Structure formats: C-alpha cells, structure tokens
C-alpha cells in the first residue's frame with residue numbers, strides 16, 4: 001500500500017463511499033452538541049420530521065452561555081441564556097441524547113469534556129458545531145467544527161460529505177526552554193506564517209517539541225490550529241496518549257484497550273508519506289509569546305515591540321493602524337510593561353489541570369496587583385475537583401483570583417459574565433478579535449503562566465522572571 | 470439547500486482582511502435559540518452607533534445603493550473565527566446572495582453553501598481591483614454558478630472554482646440529507662463491519 005499520513009489513514013478507515021470529485025461519504029463516530037448551537041440544529045431536524053440516526057453516539061453539554069459564579073444552580077441566569085439551556089434540555093430529551101447538564105459532575109467546556117471523559121478517542125472522527133472542535137486532535141482524533149445545518153446532516157445520518165483535505169505537516173524542532181509552552185508554540189507559528197497560514201489544511205503537528213508535550217499541551221496546540229486557518233490539527237497518538245486515556249469513563253478497558261491501543265499506534269504517518277505543504281519552527285530559542293493586536297497573528301515575543309505600520313504599505317498598513325487604534329498602543333513600543341486591568345485564565349485553550357498548575361506556580365505566595373480583576377475558570381467540573389484536591393483553588397484565591405465554576409465564561413462575551421469596566425485584559429484564550437471578550441475590551445493572548453505573571457505585575461510581564469525569582 | 474444559479478446586482482465593498490464571524494454577528498446579539506431575526510444584527514458593531522443603535526451613516530451597508538446590494542466584496546479570510554451559522558443567516562436575511570473574496574474561513578464557506586449564499590474566491594489582485602471599482606456604487610457584477618465565473622457588467626469575467634457536488638446541489642436546490650439517506654444500505658454495511666473492526670467505538674451504543 002502507498003505510504004499515507006495519519007489523516008489519510010483515518011480518512012480511509014471512515015470512508016463509506018467515494019462520491020467522486022474528491023468527495024467522500026465519511027462515517028462520524030462522535031457528535032458533540034452544546035447549548036448555543038444544539039437547539040437550532042435539533043429543532044431543524046425535528047421540523048423536517050427527522051431524528052438522530054444513533055443517539056448513543058451523540059453527547060450534549062451546556063457550556064457557552066452558562067454563568068460561572070459560584071452558586072449558579074440556585075440563581076437564575078440571564079434571560080437569554082436560560083432560553084438556550086432550557087431549549088437544549090428539551091431538545092436533547094426529546095431526541096434521546098444524553099446531556100451533561102449544569103449539575104452533572106461531567107459538565108464543562110465541550111472540547112475539555114470530550115477527551116477527559118474518553119468520549120473522543122484516537123483515530124475516531126468527531127464533529128461539533130463549534131470552530132475549536134479540532135482541539136481533540138491532540139489525542140489523535142480527526143475532529144473538526146461544522147455549522148449547524150451540516151450538523152443536522154451529521155446527526156440524521158451519522159455521516160458527513162467532505163472533500164479530502166490537503167495535508168500539511170508542521171515540525172516544531174528543538175526543546176522548549178522552561179517557562180515556555182504549547183500556547184507559545186501556537187502563537188509563534190501563527191505570528192510567523194499568519195492567521196491564514198494553515199491554508200485550510202489538515203495539519204499534523206510533529207517534531208521533538210510536540211513529542212515532549214504532555215497530552216494537555218497537544219490539546220492546546222490543536223485548539224489553536226483553527227486560528228492558523230487550518231481545517232483541523234492532529235498529533236499522532238503515542239504511549240503518552242494511551243496512558244492518558246486509560247481509565248477514563250467512556251474509554252475502553254482491559255483487553256479491549258490493548259486492542260485499541262495497537263490500532264491507534266498504527267495510525268502514525270508513514271515515514272515516506274507525502275504532504276501538500278510543510279512548515280518548521282525551531283523551538284530552542286522560543287520566548288513566551290503575547291499578542292499586541294486584534295488577530296492571533298499579531299503575536300510577538302514578550303520582549304518584543306509593537307510593530308510600526310509606517311513600515312508596511314496598502315491594506316496591510318491599514319490593518320495594522322486599525323489594530324493599533326483599537327488596542328490603544330503606540331507603534332514601536334515594547335509590549336512588556338503594558339498596564340492591564342484584568343487577567344483571565346480559562347477556555348478550551350488553557351483551562352486544564354497543567355495550565356492551572358503552571359499559573360499557580362507563579363501565584364504561590366504572591367498577590368495580584370491592586371486594581372486588577374483576576375478570574376480563573378476551570379475547563380470542566382472534573383478539572384475543578386482535581387485542582388481543588390491539590391489545593392490550587394487556595395493558591396488562586398489567596399493571590400486574589402476569583403475561582404469559578406466551569407464554562408466558556410469570558411472567553412467570549414455573551415452578556416452573562418463580564419470584566420466590569422476593565423478595558424485591557426491579559427487572557428489565556430484563543431481569540432483577540434475586536435469585542436470578543438466584551439464591547440471595547442482589548443485582549444492580549446498569552447499562556448497561563450504569562451497571564452499569572454502579568455496579573456501579579458499589573459502589566460504584561462515575562463513569567464520567566466518570576467519563575468526564576 | 471436553497472437553489473441558486475446566478476446573482477446579479479450592485480457589489481458592496483467591505484474590503485478588510487480577517488473579518489471574523491464575531492464581527493458579522495457578535496455573541497451578545499445572539500439572544501434566542503431560533504434561526505430568525507438576524508438581518509438587523511448583521512455587522513452590528515459597525516452598523517450602529519451608541520446604545521440607541523442609530524445607524525452609522527459612514528458604514529457601507531447603510532449607504533445607497535449598497536443597502537440593497539446582493540453581492541459583497543470582502544478581504545482575505547472572510548468569515549474566519551467562530552463557526553456560528555448565525556453569521557451566514559444574518560447575511561442571507563439581509564439580502565446577500567454572493568460574496569467575492571480572496572479566501573474564506575473554512576466553516577463559514579461551508580455554511581454559506583447550505584444557506585443560499587455563493588462564496589466565490591478570486592485571486593487577491595482581482596478582488597482588490599473589484600473593491601476599488603465598487604467604491605463608487607456603480608460596479609454591477611454577475612456571480613454565475615452555472616458558468617463558474619464572476620462577470621463585470623460590460624467587462625471581463627473571472628473564473629472561480631467550486632466543488633462539483635456542491636455546485637450541483639446548489640444549482641438544483643437538493644436536500645443533502647435525503648441524498649445521503651439513499652445510501653442507507655452502504656452506511657449500515659459500513660457500521661456492521663466497523664463494529665467488528667473497532668468495537669471500542671461502539672461500546673455502550675445499542676445495536
């Protein structure tokens with residue numbers, strides 16, 4: 001058989017029919033729904049007199065528009081949010097789809113929950129009406145975001161029609177220095193090649209630095225693939241992946257796990273597999289990254305300077321000028337030392353246990369600077385319990401962080417949670433678009449360690465300085 | 470799928486790179502789980518001023534003749550970001566039937582096709598020229614799915630690529646779920662084989 005990439009192997013395993021013109025009818029092993037898009041999707045199906053082909057392969061969560069303040073179960077949330085949650089309950093119940101509701105110990109952000117519970121598995125195909133679905137590529141699943149109309153097709157047929165993706169391989173070579181992590185790798189990649197650099201490809205992330213990442217770091221990296229303009233991202237499963245999956249509630253066990261593991265390890269790209277494009281990034285000299293502007297491609301090293309639009313021309317110059325104006329920054333200024341009003345640790349990018357540990361390592365024995373509103377939102381109820389078992393909640397609280405219930409929270413602004421009057425936010429999330437975290441809010445994307453260090457300093461700060469001190 | 474063969478009319482220029490779906494419909498505008506009522510929400514951050522939502526007279530879609538333009542000319546990576554289909558519902562409900570840009574967000578592009586909007590990708594230099602000429606409000610385009618080209622009234626035609634299956638589905642207005650369900654036999658045969666080959670995928674799923 002001709003050499004194949006991991007994406008081709010998974011594709012071939014799921015192809016029900018070749019529809020010609022490069023299109024395949026693909027089996028979809030897992031469908032995840034959340035309350036923001038799920039109700040419209042299930043309503044559309046019901047209106048057409050259709051239902052789920054296989055409800056046992058569909059899982060629902062509530063995460064996007066739920067309040068995260070402690071005690072949320074007893075209080076009523078925003079009227080709009082209630083409508084989404086109520087509709088999600090009704091629609092999933094009517095369709096026979098299980099729902100991890102607000103009071104369920106498995107509740108959390110959809111892309112955190114699905115690998116954590118063992119719903120997403122290596123080599124499976126998984127879709128969700130959400131653009132960060134590719135996150136679970138971090139365990140070797142082929143997962144991608146879809147719209148809700150396409151979601152109707154997935155739920156009604158357990159299949160999707162798709163063209164074979166072009167394949168890109170990105171090698172992260174070398175070893176990361178301490179204090180630098182997966183988020184910095186992702187931002188550096190997007191900063192270097194642009195927000196459309198992924199060219200709608202399925203990207204395999206490979207190389208020494210990727211192999212060395214914990215599974216959670218691989219999830220972070222794949223989470224950002226969509227910000228790179230990729231169709232999705234994936235990391236080949238290895239022994240670390242299998243250890244990570246073993247024992248998770250929906251994962252196979254015992255002899256079945258051994259059989260699955262052998263299959264998963266065989267999915268790695270063949271040595272002589274062919275790629276449509278290749279990129280490489282040397283990680284050995286990589287510094288923590290932070291964004292200065294309104295696109296993830298506006299990423300710079302933390303000791304770097306805000307660009308000067310005068311050096312660009314035409315539309316590029318206009319875009320830089322607009323971003324600088326929105327962000328209220330001066331051309332050429334160092335980004336270090338930029339004052340922040342708020343700090344946020346959370347989202348499907350960086351809200352898993354190692355993220356919280358990295359932030360807590362900086363916060364231990366320190367205090368958030370006066371006037372900075374600091375919020376930590378674990379990615380799932382499970383992450384929250386695990387963190388509390390290690391006492392991380394105390395570290396966050398004693399430093400002056402709010403410690404919240406899990407959900408998407410301030411990753412995006414739905415009018416439920418808010419930063420109060422804060423304008424400039426250092427954030428562990430994935431999007432710094434205009435208004436993403438609230439009207440007029442200026443977002444600087446960074447790793448959890450950089451967010452913690454900046455919260456303490458009251459301005460954008462290098463976590464390596466604090467870690468050493 | 471909503472049928473679409475050809476769209477002809479004034480083209481409105483909104484030529485900025487990386488316009489994301491949060492800008493097309495911000496999260497805070499999404500207040501109910503239904504599909505309706507999105508026309509007023511389109512580009513809300515740019516279209517309105519102040520809390521009383523006065524129209525911003527400078528915004529292109531608030532000006533004649535662009536208010537009624539069925540075609541939008543946009544910058545590269547248009548519709549990147551969140552997968553929210555509301556962005557496409559808003560464009561469609563506002564009256565947009567075709568978008569010409571150098572490139573599109575991947576999910577957004579797929580959502581367009583399923584909602585009666587034709588996304589036509591043309592070379593960056595071509596789009597830049599069209600955007601320039603559209604400023605005056607006199608650029609009339611015909612975006613033709615049958616011929617796979619964008620034609621300037623009295624001017625040149627620019628070919629674009631579109632998947633053959635997507636093209637046919639849109640030209641005929643076919644129901645893609647019904648088409649797939651015709652292959653029920655294939656799907657069930659696949660699943661029966663797969664239960665043997667990868668039983669861990671099916672554990673817990675009833676037969």
Ligand code: SF4
Nearest residue numbers: 132347348408411412
């Ligand atoms: S955490 Fe943010 S990016 Fe992730 S699913 Fe929620 S809203 Fe989307």
